[in-house]
Amino acid sequence: MTTKCAFLGLGVMGYPMAGHLAKHGFDVTVYNRTTEKARKWAAEFGGRYEAAAFDAVREADFVFACLGNDDDVRSVVLGEKGAFAGMKPGAVFVDHTTDSADLARELACVCGERGLGFLDAPVSGGQAGAEKGVLTIMTGGKPEVFEKAKPVMDSYACNVTLLGEAGSGQLAKMVNQIALAGAVQGLSEAIAFGINAGLDMKKVLKVLERGAAGSWQMANRGSTMVDDKFDFGFAVNWMRKDLGIAMAEARRNGSALPVTALIDQFYGEVQAMGGERLDTSSLIKLLPRKK
Numbered sequence: 001m002t003t004k005c006a007f008l009g010l011g012v013m014g015y016p017m018a019g020h021l022a023k024h025g026f027d028v029t030v031y032n033r034t035t036e037k038a039r040k041w042a043a044e045f046g047g048r049y050e051a052a053a054f055d056a057v058r059e060a061d062f063v064f065a066c067l068g069n070d071d072d073v074r075s076v077v078l079g080e081k082g083a084f085a086g087m088k089p090g091a092v093f094v095d096h097t098t099d100s101a102d103l104a105r106e107l108a109c110v111c112g113e114r115g116l117g118f119l120d121a122p123v124s125g126g127q128a129g130a131e132k133g134v135l136t137i138m139t140g141g142k143p144e145v146f147e148k149a150k151p152v153m154d155s156y157a158c159n160v161t162l163l164g165e166a167g168s169g170q171l172a173k174m175v176n177q178i179a180l181a182g183a184v185q186g187l188s189e190a191i192a193f194g195i196n197a198g199l200d201m202k203k204v205l206k207v208l209e210r211g212a213a214g215s216w217q218m219a220n221r222g223s224t225m226v227d228d229k230f231d232f233g234f235a236v237n238w239m240r241k242d243l244g245i246a247m248a249e250a251r252r253n254g255s256a257l258p259v260t261a262l263i264d265q266f267y268g269e270v271q272a273m274g275g276e277r278l279d280t281s282s283l284i285k286l287l288p289r290k291k
Contacts, residue, residue, distance in 0.1 A: 006060035014066035020156035031056035054086035066096040092117035101167035108166035117145035122173035127233025134158040140168030174246040181263040188284035221281040230278040
């Protein structure tokens, strides 16, 4: 029998991720708070859609969610008409949302009480990674649940790793976002410096990509930063949400994040400039550059 999946949340990440499930032969039903988007997805990929999460998940063996934040997840999965109430015993819920480790632990407990499997599984790779099906997934949960779900997640990922108990995936995503913030700021300063020094920065970046300073950010966003283009999916608003989660966790575990806190302020300045929906590489807009 064909494995049945439900996907909750069809944003810039969820829409293509659900599409890859359908392309790999899974029987997929989707839900989105804006029903028109779910209808569009169903027409494009040949799956089904439901106007309520409760109805979308009722026959699913695996339920995936990619939503906005802790409150969004709670509003969709908890309550008498939430997704958990509609899921059949033994089904697995996989939360791809970047949210708090506390929420992951809370949902793991609720799923355990209901006889459901649970994984917190935030992703990295951006919109392009979702569209190409090559995401990295950082996962927390029980090994036996992970082994059941991994072959399904492989439909839209190239690197799916179990890192520990529930909450471990979200903690790893915080590590990712802390490192990413520093990388983007460093690349912004380097590009602005090179432009002001009169260098052909696209040529310079091609040289540097294969050296010690090379990074995914440099290879994928360096030239677009030079061109002042910032419409590549992962918005400043979401980055600030993620950094806020990381800094709250740092206060709890005694970590110091001075650079992260400073860059979070810089992103606040981008927001104040009207850049809420620009992608994260827009930090360079704060730096003076010669025309």
